[in-house]
Amino acid sequence: MSTRTLVSPAALARPRGRAVYWTVFTAVVVLFAVAFLFPVYWMVTGAMKSPDEVAQTPPTLVPKHWHSSGYTDAWDLMQLPQHLWNTVVQAAGAWLFQLVFCTAAAYALSKLKPAFGKVILGGILATLMVPAQALVVPKYLTVADLPLIHTSLLNDPLAIWLPAVANAFNLYLLKRFFDQIPRDVLEAAEIDGAGRLRTLWSIVLPMSRPVLGVVSIFALVAVWQDFLWPLMVFSDTGKQPISVALVQLSQNIQLTVLIAAMVIASIPMVALFLVFQRHIIAGISAGSTKG
């Protein structure tokens, strides 16, 4: 793909144009390496320095002696397996709950014509206008004492899972996708004797793989990156996800150990990104220009 951009191909082909191009290119590569890759390098190697070396000025670019004890200490002392497991449980549950309930609701709103469907959809879309963080306090109070049944979900992964379902953006994304599935396809299935659930499972879901992928990634990343909400609902240290645990433990732990824990906490999402980068980047680029 080579469409015309700001600078014309002819200008680039001239010797002077080519010199400027390669200068700019090199500058951008260096800038990107310094700004985005170097901090990551600094973190990964910083954890392998000795505690004295990491605190010395001027800092060393490469560890004098490579220690892996930063990583093993972080794993053991900070109970990282426990906190990583908590995060995995919270993220996986939020993903599953969102997929099941948002898909079902979007399918109903798109294809089953419930009475007051438009009102319900309006109510759901209206929540897009409410900034999420402005509601954390009343949401916390609701979770701490659920109306009617009067139970508390604090320190329970359900406190992450259930509110995650109330995601108007994902639900709307799914509904919009389902709207595009022709009615004839669903009616053909109906004539063949498929019930609503069977139609959803065997016809709609297989056709919706792209949008389900996007929703899945959004759901996972959102839980993994969240901080304020889990900070509020998990006061029990043993239940905290890695983001909250890192901050709570950062006060009284050796710097190299903390840095190692930071690296470990970053690995899952960075790995997910590197594996699915094509899809993630395409999703961000496509979703935005269309609004």
Place this chain on the structure above:
Amino acid sequence: MTKTAARPPAEAIAVHPVQAPPPAGGRGRRRLADQARAYGFLLGGLVCFALFSWYPAIRAVVIAFQKYTPGSSPEWVGTANFTRVLHDPEFTAAWRNTLTFTLLALVIGFAIPFLLALVLNELRHAKAFFRVVVYLPVMIPPVVSALLWKWFYDPGAGLANEALRFAHLPTSNWSNGADTALVSLVIVATWANMGGTVLIYLAALQSIPGELYEAAELDGASLLQRVRHVTIPQTRFVILMLMLLQIIATMQVFTEPFVITGGGPENATVTVLYLIYKYAFLYNDFGGACALSVMLLVLLGAFSALYLRLTRSGEDDA
């Protein structure tokens, strides 16, 4: 679109000549069963929205006018929460900091990604590399980004001052100085979040028809003139969208001040959301927290409404 217009084939099959037309009562029951089934599918989502979106939104407004501590029965206090919160010296600091943060984020976190996207769009090599690398910080958990930069800003062994020394520039207090703390936090937020913005700008730049640049060049427009008269007008809509999104996002900033500065030094980085958190969990004053939440909600709700309106009208144009 009416319901009947959308489904002629089904209707045609239902009144197939061989079949007797279903009795009216049967149809009504069928419709009722259809409704029940539709609501069965809706139920889970509906309950979650009711509990965790609609109810808290109403409750925020109600509690804002109550004296509320969990466990004891609430007591109506009129506008006392609002007046108390308004007279808190931290209130002014929090709003001033939040607005300054948003403004700085617009200046720093807005110009840089646009320029970066503009340059990246001209590069013909290693495009995939640039896209992946610029988005990498977005995938690092915000808490890790904050802790990482807290370490960079460290007055002793911090990398930030080391870089300044290397360039023979005077060192700074960064997040530890009352006058530099807020800017330091904006730098962290920009670094951590600009990947998405750059990618969106890149997509927008790629959709500009090349003929426009060609025509401008034939008319003798210089590089800067082409940016001003072609690129910016052509991406104006995306620029406006991202600006609104950024205002909405940065006004809810919490993680960076909480992790890096703890609101200090001298309240220089207390933000509105941080203050809400403090009222609820430090002072146990949920009435005050909700009064603050309602203020934030009204202000940001207006921006969100504007954003939604614009994206919807933009969709119609497309």
